[in-house]
Amino acid sequence: MWKLLRKHISASQLVGFSIASLIGLTIVILAVQFYQDVKPVFSDEESFIKKDYLIVTRRVSTAGTLLGGKNEFSPEAVADIQSQPWCRKVGKFSSNDYGLYATVSVSGVGQSMGTMLFFESIPTEFIDVDSRDWKFDPSRPEVPVIMSRDYLTLYNFGFAASQGLPQLSEGIVSKVPIQFTLRGNGLNETINGRIVGFSNRLNTIVVPEQFMQWSNKRYGSGLERNPSRLIVEVNSPGDVKIQRYLDDHGYQVAGDKMQQGKSQYFLNLVVTIVIIVGIIISLLSFFVLMLSIYLLLQKNTRKLQDLLLLGYSPAQVSRTYIGMVVAINVAVLVVAIVVMLVARLCYLPDLKALGATGGTVTVAIVVAIVIMSLITAGNILAIRRKIAALWLHGA
Amino acid sequence: MNVITLHNTLPAVFAGRGETGSEIWLREVAFEKGKRYLISAESGTGKSSLCSYLYGYRNDYSGTMAFDGCDIRALSVEQWCEIRTHHIAYLAQDMRLFGELTAIENIELKNSITHHKTRGQILEMMEQLGVAEKAGSLVSKLSIGQQQRVALVRTLCQPCDFILLDEPVSHLDEHNNKVVAQIVAQEAQRQGAAIISTSVGNNVKITVDKEFRL
Secondary structure, three states: OHHHHOOOOOHHHHHHHHHHHHHHHHHHHHHHHHHHHHHHHHOOOOOOOOOOEEEEEEOOOHHHHHHOOOOOOOHHHHHHHHOOOOEEEEEEOEEOOOEEEEEEEEOOOOEEEEEEOOOEEOOHHHOOOOOOOOOOOOOOOEEEEEEEHHHHHHHHHHHHHHHOOOOOOHHHHHHOOEEEEEEEOOEEEEEEEEEEEEEOOOOOEEOOHHHHHHHHHHHOOOOOOOOOEEEEEEOOOOOHHHHHHHHHHOEEEOOOHHHHHHHHHHHHHHHHHHHHHHHHHHHHHHHHHHHHHHHHHHHOHHHHHHHHHOOOOHHHHHHHHHHHHHHHHHHHHHHHHHHHHHHHHHHHHHHHHOOOOOOOOHHHHHHHHHHHHHHHHHHHHHHHHHHHOOOOOOO | OOEEEEEEEEEHHHOOOOOOOOOOOOOEEEEEOOOEEEEEOOOOOOHHHHHHHHOOOOOOEEEEEEEOOEEHHHOOHHHHHHHHHHOEEEEOOOOOOOOOOEHHHHHHHHHHHHOOOOHHHHHHHHHHOOOHHHOOOEHHHOOHHHHHHHHHHHHOOOOOOEEEEEOOOOOOOHHHHHHHHHHHHHHHHHHOOEEEEEEOOOOOOOOOOEEEEO
């Protein structure tokens, strides 16, 4: 039967389809793969606060300073942020409402250094640190502290260098016991503390919320204060809607969150565009194949009808063409995956230099298989219908 | 399948013509298994149409045709495939051979789905019909008469209850006509099948139980 039906099969049309299909499929899966590989660069999992958190403050204006305006977030403002579609969760920064003095004893020298200090806290769910350390027990008071890495940098390269003091590593600093003296409500107590982590992104000194509540109750005035900083978990930090909202309300975001978010947003946008282009090419190639098959069936109409008259079922007759289409599509699928993997090998060293470890290839391969299965299913359906339509001859 | 009945049937193209004078159209007709029928007709009286209706590849007629009382319009594609390979052996007037295949390949194409004849039996039939030496030739290179004989061999490569022949000997000489008649009669006898043959004048040389004028 193959000998009979292969006539009129146009090699050039099939090659044309195969190439178009290959290009389309390769673009789609390469884009998917690239996205998988690049994504880890943007979602810096090691960072203290994950990428989709924004730290929002009000813009401090000169007028505000002169007139003594408060840069706080009212409960209404918080609720309004909470109600935005891009907002998943809002956490309030609380700060200490009492006097705080920190002292570090430098052992062996018998000297000690001290400074006025402040604490802030945010709900634990916004904190990504070893939970064993991140707790506070009032019966055995010891305060774990997370400090901005910038502070250590400022000390090491700004202060220590100019004053002839020793530079400190993170490891050493973490081992140094700190005494916090808390004053208020007529109390003057000293509690030991320890630095349990450094944050690149959280530009403050953070203590557990339990400690903040306990200490504010014990030493503070007891007045409820509005937060001056918020931490917001968002769907996509680069979303232009967020930027517009922040601008409209005179808020600003600490650090490079929005910038990084923007890069991620553009990456998403570009990848989406590339995937759409790939899908369009795939769709076009699908129609080229359909057209080619229709033409082939049209040219072979008489033969196909004669085969049906001999008692061959439409399914048997279709099988030849379906076999051909499946063979081509499987070949295209395999080649596309190979091309994708080779291309990946070419760009991966560059990405690794940028700190990406490379994502999984499973997603891209699954996408390729799904797309090709859909295309093949479409082809098979069309062949079946076309051949079924040959059953009755015109009068 | 034992009986084919026609009830008041008429090709759509003849609709509205009134009385046709036909013994088939607009009549009650029954073809029974085991008997032999000749349908003689002039050109353009719907002879090939009748065959195409009975073989299920056209249905532009009014009235009812039935196999064993079952309206053939209701038959599924699967049922038609079964009929075409096991119940009705059909030789079309235009033979419908594949010119790009050899004579034997054409025959094998049918026999490969029915497995009815051995290679030896096929070659023997071809021998009787004088086309054995053409077995390996492309059908497009054969004369019409040779093609007709190859097509006949192909038609007989299946089990059947009815052998439906549309002008089977239109291109054959007296001698080959006799051989065809003999082979067809033998095959029909062996299977207990009916023969329904059409003709525009050059009848296949078999004795018939009934002749219809179309």
